[in-house]
Amino acid sequence: MATSESCAVETKTLPIQLPLDFSSIQSVPESHAWPESNEDQVENNGDGSLVLPIIDLNDPKAMELIGYACENWGAFQLKNHGISKSVIEELEVETKRLFDLPKEQKLKALRSRDNPTGYGTFWITPFFQQRMWQEGFTIIASAVQDAKKIWPNDYQRFCDAMKKFEDESRVLIEKLIHLSFKFLGISEEEEKNWVGPNNHAGAIQLNSYPICPKPENAMGIAPHTDTSIFTLLHQSQSSGLHIFKDGSGWFTVPLVPDTIVINTGDVLHMLSNARFKSALHKVSVNNVKHRYSMVYFYRPTMDQVVSPLVPKNNSDEEPRFRALTFKEYVGIKDKYLDKALSIVSIKED
Numbered sequence: 001m002a003t004s005e006s007c008a009v010e011t012k013t014l015p016i017q018l019p020l021d022f023s024s025i026q027s028v029p030e031s032h033a034w035p036e037s038n039e040d041q042v043e044n045n046g047d048g049s050l051v052l053p054i055i056d057l058n059d060p061k062a063m064e065l066i067g068y069a070c071e072n073w074g075a076f077q078l079k080n081h082g083i084s085k086s087v088i089e090e091l092e093v094e095t096k097r098l099f100d101l102p103k104e105q106k107l108k109a110l111r112s113r114d115n116p117t118g119y120g121t122f123w124i125t126p127f128f129q130q131r132m133w134q135e136g137f138t139i140i141a142s143a144v145q146d147a148k149k150i151w152p153n154d155y156q157r158f159c160d161a162m163k164k165f166e167d168e169s170r171v172l173i174e175k176l177i178h179l180s181f182k183f184l185g186i187s188e189e190e191e192k193n194w195v196g197p198n199n200h201a202g203a204i205q206l207n208s209y210p211i212c213p214k215p216e217n218a219m220g221i222a223p224h225t226d227t228s229i230f231t232l233l234h235q236s237q238s239s240g241l242h243i244f245k246d247g248s249g250w251f252t253v254p255l256v257p258d259t260i261v262i263n264t265g266d267v268l269h270m271l272s273n274a275r276f277k278s279a280l281h282k283v284s285v286n287n288v289k290h291r292y293s294m295v296y297f298y299r300p301t302m303d304q305v306v307s308p309l310v311p312k313n314n315s316d317e318e319p320r321f322r323a324l325t326f327k328e329y330v331g332i333k334d335k336y337l338d339k340a341l342s343i344v345s346i347k348e349d
């Protein structure tokens with residue numbers, strides 16, 4: 001991974017808020033009550049007519065299928081993704097070991113204004129009045145520093161599990177970049193600027209959603225898009241991720257054994273000149289199972305310039321976004337959240 005300076009997931013300007021001590025909670029407190037959270041949570045795929053694509057990476061048509069999914073959904077579930085079962089198992093064990101600790105223990109690695117890594121609430125929390133039913137742990141570059149604060153003598157297995165997850169995730173995402181760039185007609189020469197150790201920054205986000213006494217009144221994570229190129233996500237124990245499809249509404253991403261969820265983020269949306277969606281997604285909670293998710297974000301480095309790559313191959317198409325460094329985009333997103341993409345878009349006269 002790159003240095004922490006070059007891939008902050010969290011902002012340095014927003015206030016730090018403490019997660020709730022879920023272990024002692026019997027009801028949803030006022031601070032965490034979302035009266036309307038479920039009003040728009042209608043299932044649209046109940047009749048099975050339209051479901052998030054499940055793609056086999058070994059399919060000879062994988063490139064077209066991935067391109068089609070990115071254009072229409074901004075997301076898909078992937079089979080034969082190459083992330084080993086043992087890596088996922090260790091990741092689950094270590095994530096659970098972390099979040100099962102008493103709150104005081106986790107607070108030893110609480111994020112601060114100057115350090116965007118470690119334990120805390122989801123980064124969009126300050127944008128909402130109500131709080132979310134979630135606690136998280138962010139890893140940038142290396143987990144060692146934060147893990148040592150929590151387990152001074154027993155941090156290595158946590159760090160090893162995270163490193164293996166990151167290494168295999170990176171390999172997979174670079175394959176997906178190759179296929180999706182090819183689909184978009186972006187040259188292999190250009191692709192070299194977006195892959196490899198010096199041209200990306202990775203981050204891991206571990207999320208825990210404890211059992212909630214009144215899930216219809218709570219929100220796991222509020223709707224947002226990721227700032228990444230691609231995001232890779234493993235949902236553990238229970239489904240709960242929902243993706244918004246234009247013209248149709250919210251879809252639940254079911255738990256499908258041996259698949260991993262992939263979604264496109266804001267940067268790929270911009271690179272593709274808005275041909276690929278940046279998937280709007282949110283998380284619901286439940287009253288039966290403690291849910292966990294383990295997420296890997298593949299992002300550019302802070303100094304990389306993001307601008308639409310497609311028009312270079314197609315002179316008829318006007319760029320829809322202005323060129324800016326990734327650092328500038330992260331700053332805009334930290335300030336304006338869901339308005340960020342429209343702020344950097346070039347308005348038609």
Ligand SMILES: O=C(O)CCC(=O)C(=O)O
Nearest residue numbers: 205207235241283293295
């Ligand atoms: O828990 C999930 O399924 C989604 C998490 C998420 O959206 C994120 O970490 O950005």
Ligand SMILES: [Fe+2]
Nearest residue numbers: 224225226281
């Ligand atoms: Fe997300």
